[in-house]
Amino acid sequence: MSGFQTNNAVIKWIEYRLPIFSYVNDHLVDYPTPKNLNYWWNFGSLAGVMLVVQIVTGIVLAMHYQPHADLAFASTEHIMRDVNYGWLMRYMHANGGSMFFLAVYIHIFRGIYYGSYKAPREILWWMGIIIFILMMATAFMGYVLPWGQMSFWAATVITNLFSAVPIAGEAIVSWMWGGFSVDNPTLNRFYSLHYLLPFMIFAVVFIHLWALHHRKSNNPLGIDIKGPQDTLPFHPYYTAKDLYGMGVFGVLFAFFLFFAPNYLGHPDNYIPADPLVTPAHIVPEWYFLPFYAILRAIPDKLLGVVAMFASILILFVLPWLDTSKVRSASFRPVYKLLFWAFLVDCIVLGYIGGQPVEGVFIVIGRLATALYFLFFLALPLIGWFEKPKKLPESIAKAVLKEDGGGGGTPEGAAARAEDRG
Amino acid sequence: MRGIAILAAAAALFTAQDAFAAGNAEAPKSVDWAHEGLFGTYDRAAAQRGMQVYREVCSGCHGLNYIAFRNLTEIGLTEDQAKVVAAEYTIVDGPNDEGEMFERPGKLSDYFPAPFENEKAARAANSGAMPPDLSLIVKARPGFENYLYSLLTGYGEPPENVELMEGMFYNPYFPGHQIAMGEPLGEDAVEYADGTKATVDQLARDVTSFLAWAAEPTMEARKRMGVKVMLFLIIFSVLLYAVKRKVWADQH
Ligand code: HEM
Numbered sequence: 229m230s231g232f233q234t235n236n237a238v239i240k241w242i243e244y245r246l247p248i249f250s251y252v253n254d255h256l257v258d259y260p261t262p263k264n265l266n267y268w269w270n271f272g273s274l275a276g277v278m279l280v281v282q283i284v285t286g287i288v289l290a291m292h293y294q295p296h297a298d299l300a301f302a303s304t305e306h307i308m309r310d311v312n313y314g315w316l317m318r319y320m321h322a323n324g325g326s327m328f329f330l331a332v333y334i335h336i337f338r339g340i341y342y343g344s345y346k347a348p349r350e351i352l353w354w355m356g357i358i359i360f361i362l363m364m365a366t367a368f369m370g371y372v373l374p375w376g377q378m379s380f381w382a383a384t385v386i387t388n389l390f391s392a393v394p395i396a397g398e399a400i401v402s403w404m405w406g407g408f409s410v411d412n413p414t415l416n417r418f419y420s421l422h423y424l425l426p427f428m429i430f431a432v433v434f435i436h437l438w439a440l441h442h443r444k445s446n447n448p449l450g451i452d453i454k455g456p457q458d459t460l461p462f463h464p465y466y467t468a469k470d471l472y473g474m475g476v477f478g479v480l481f482a483f484f485l486f487f488a489p490n491y492l493g494h495p496d497n498y499i500p501a502d503p504l505v506t507p508a509h510i511v512p513e514w515y516f517l518p519f520y521a522i523l524r525a526i527p528d529k530l531l532g533v534v535a536m537f538a539s540i541l542i543l544f545v546l547p548w549l550d551t552s553k554v555r556s557a558s559f560r561p562v563y564k565l566l567f568w569a570f571l572v573d574c575i576v577l578g579y580i581g582g583q584p585v586e587g588v589f590i591v592i593g594r595l596a597t598a599l600y601f602l603f604f605l606a607l608p609l610i611g612w613f614e615k616p617k618k619l620p621e622s623i624a625k626a627v628l629k630e631d632g633g634g635g636g637t638p639e640g641a642a643a644r645a646e647d648r649g
Numbered sequence: 650m651r652g653i654a655i656l657a658a659a660a661a662l663f664t665a666q667d668a669f670a671a672g673n674a675e676a677p678k679s680v681d682w683a684h685e686g687l688f689g690t691y692d693r694a695a696a697q698r699g700m701q702v703y704r705e706v707c708s709g710c711h712g713l714n715y716i717a718f719r720n721l722t723e724i725g726l727t728e729d730q731a732k733v734v735a736a737e738y739t740i741v742d743g744p745n746d747e748g749e750m751f752e753r754p755g756k757l758s759d760y761f762p763a764p765f766e767n768e769k770a771a772r773a774a775n776s777g778a779m780p781p782d783l784s785l786i787v788k789a790r791p792g793f794e795n796y797l798y799s800l801l802t803g804y805g806e807p808p809e810n811v812e813l814m815e816g817m818f819y820n821p822y823f824p825g826h827q828i829a830m831g832e833p834l835g836e837d838a839v840e841y842a843d844g845t846k847a848t849v850d851q852l853a854r855d856v857t858s859f860l861a862w863a864a865e866p867t868m869e870a871r872k873r874m875g876v877k878v879m880l881f882l883i884i885f886s887v888l889l890y891a892v893k894r895k896v897w898a899d900q901h
Contacts, residue, residue: 263900305715305785308867315867316874460900468889468896475886482882486875487687490788498789498864499781508824 231258255441260459261466262447264627268342269445270473271335276433277474278328283426285321286370293373295419297412300375301500319489325367326492327481329515332360340546341567343555344446350547352439357543359432364516366425369418371513376497381510383410383418389523392530409503449626450555451619458623509584517581518574524585525597535597542604549604551611559617562610570603675821677792677799680854684861687876690869691862693725698841699859700724702852704734705839707783710775710830712763715784716863719757723866724859731757738762776816778829787857787864794861796822801853804832 232250234240243249292311294303307314336356339345345353372383387404391397406413444453453459460466484491492514496507512520522539526532542549550563557564573596580593620626683692700721703713718735722728735755740762743750755762763782765771772779781789790796799822807819807826817827834852841847862868 302715308865309715315871319871464896465900468893472886472889472893475882475889479879479882479886482875482878486871486878489871495789495791495793498785 255437255462256467257461257463259441259462260444260453260456261462262445262453262458262623263460263465264447264449264623265445265466265469266448267469267473268334268338268448270470270477271331271338273470274331274473274477275328275335278324278331279426279429279433281324282321282328283430285317285324286423286426288317289321290423293419295373295416297375297415297501300373300415304374316485319485321370322493323481323484323489325370326484326513326515327477328363329367331477332363333515336360337571339446340570341557341564342446342448343450343550343552343557345547346550346555347547348443349439349446352436352443353547354544355432355436355439357540359429359436361540362425362429362432366422366429367513367515369422369425372415372418373422374497375415375501377499377501377505377507378494378497378510380410380501380503381507382512383414385510386512387414389529389533389536392533394530411503446555447623448556448558449620449623450559451623454622454624511582514578514582517579518577519581521577521581521593522597522600524581525590525593539600542601546604546607549607551608552614552616553611554616554619559619560610560614561617562614563607566603566606566610569599573599573603674824674826675799675803677795677822678802679795680798682794682858682861684858684868687872689872691724692858694843695855695858696724696862697726697859698843698845698851699855699857701839701841702834702856703783703859706833706852707856708761708764710764710771710780712765712782713761713784713863714763714782715760717758717760718755720866724862728757735759776829780830783860783863785864787861789864794857797860798853798857800828801834801856802849 232243232253234243234249239249289307292303292307292314294300304318307318309315311317339353339356368382368386372379387401387410390404391401393400402408404414405411406417444459494511511517519536519539523532523536526535552560552563554560557567576592576596577600580589580596583589585593620629682689683695684690703711718731721731721734726734735757738755738759738761739752740755740759741750742753745751764780765774768779787793787797792799800820803820803822805819805821807813811819811826813819814827817829818831819826820828834849834856836849837847838852839847845851
């Protein structure tokens with residue numbers, strides 16, 4: 229049911245054979261989008277832009293980078309000093325990783341706040357988590373490539389986690405290393421995978437968008453689209469809004485890139501990797517810190533690893549842990565409170581992840597880890613006893629009311645019964 | 650907005666991470682550097698004096714691997730002056746047509762030669778400690794320029810309760826307080842051509858300026874581009890906001 233029309237003979241010829249023009253029209257121009265999306269909905273497109281930035285700068289870096297333990301550090305400095313605008317590519321790529329994670333984290337919390345994971349968007353949500361996991365793998369392996377002290381020791385610490393696997397642990401670790409320690413073979417395979425995974429992310433992003441465009445966007449009210457009066461065509465409304473968001477996000481990105489390019493990094497990574505010297509504190513990049521905190525909160529190695537993976541994997545079952553029929557936290561007083569507590573808890577975990585495991589940090593770390601999982605365990609209960617506020621009748625009515633127009637009625641608009649699996 | 654407030658609080662928390670918790674080193678002194686800030690550029694005169702300090706004092710023990718003599722024009726030497734500096738070094742080149750290695754004076758394309766053949770030789774000459782290459786030292790330590798300046802000016806007598814190990818010197822800015830490098834700078838350690846008085850403070854500032862440049866010679870280009878890009882993006886964002894308002898006007 230494409231609204232695409234043309235009189236141009238060439239476009240008609242192509243369109244008949246490959247319906248690319250109507251496809252673009254249906255997904256980027258006419259695509260019906262809820263009219264009430266707020267600025268938290270900008271972060272999806274921002275994440276997409278950052279993925280493209282990473283791929284483009286990464287391909288340029290790859291033209292000058294040498295994936296060899298003896299050359300990697302020097303080739304990174306060669307990029308910084310001798311390659312024309314190499315410093316720009318390298319700092320864009322290193323800070324772009326951080327901005328990518330920032331956008332994706334906001335995007336994820338947006339989804340949790342507005343219940344975007346609920347029916348019928350569970351698969352869309354899963355694809356998002358898969359993207360997140362692939363991103364973590366990609367960024368981890370990318371951080372190893374400059375072959376500085378933190379690169380080397382982060383690789384050693386993280387790969388060693390797998391030695392906690394019963395019986396096969398040691399074998400798995402030396403299989404990952406391609407030897408008996410992190411060394412040249414490890415660097416080579418990490419480089420190969422670091423080049424590959426972003427393109428896999430790209431593919432999963434397509435599935436993510438496919439699912440999105442099939443069931444359409446959620447919105448701040450969390451109620452379904454009832455008809456054309458609830459939506460606006462994507463273009464020009466959301467193209468204009470997304471572009472404005474990209475401008476503002478670009479200012480933040482440019483600030484880090486040009487004026488504090490090493491602020492988010494670690495000084496130790498300007499020391500060439502040295503297997504004989506262990507840094508005083510081995511800390512991962514900021515975007516891994518909450519998970520690092522959970523890992524270290526548990527005194528047993530295997531259980532720590534299990535908890536760390538569980539803290540990510542539990543997101544997969546979030547749609548079923550949350551039993552409330554209402555999506556948006558705006559209408560869920562108890563859930564809303566819990567959401568903010570959860571967000572603060574994640575930030576506390578991030579802080580603890582950057583501190584040494586000692587004294588009061590241990591206590592806070594364990595408490596924050598317990599609260600992290602408690603959030604998920606409390607969800608089924610809350611859905612059961614929480615009394616949600618009245619939902620508006622439709623998006624259109626709610627928008628009118630906000631502008632001083634009509635009113636809302638009680639029934640309505642939670643996740644529709646037939647959507648629930 | 651609450652979300653923004655929480656994000657800001659989070660940013661503040663991450664900033665507060667205590668980088669100096671390691672090895673109970675004292676927090677470095679804080680110095681104003683000409684190259685700090687949005688528009689900061691390297692102080693050419695200080696960097697040139699600093700190069701002299703590096704060449705006459707530090708280069709006996711520390712390399713400067715990533716700096717070629719051609720780079721020196723970036724701190725204000727003319728090409729001829731850089732050639733003169735290069736020619737004062739002896740570079741091992743070869744093999745020649747007879748298959749022999751030979752020595753020749755340095756050229757612009759050569760890099761500062763390392764003071765020791767290899768790490769073993771460096772350690773042997775320094776009671777087992779390794780003097781690190783200084784090309785990246787300013788970026789490779791928490792505290793950056795301030796740390797280097799503090800380290801160079803921070804030597805002193807150990808407090809009563811501190812027992813110095815054999816061949817070690819007391820420096821509260823160094824993690825662990827005991828460093829294998831003896832105080833490298835002394836009053837008038839070099840004689841400045843421009844007549845600047847070579848106090849320890851001055852020498853430390855100058856060599857730090859030089860090494861800050863060595864660690865990131867592209868910083869000035871970066872900031873210059875940054876100012877333009879930021880200005881562009883801010884104006885562009887304002888325009889995009891106006892466009893957005895206009896597009897949405899019929900909806901509000
Ligand atoms: C999901 C997208 C990507 C993310 C999150 C990412 C992340 C990273 C990170 C964090 C680093 C370390 C930066 C540093 O500290 O210097 C890095 C390095 C690198 N990446 Fe990527 N990357 C991505 C995509 C790519 C792609 C597609 C390529 C190649 C086509 C690539 C090529 C490289 C190269 C050559 C380096 C080493 C040079 C350097 O360290 O600056 N990256 N990446």
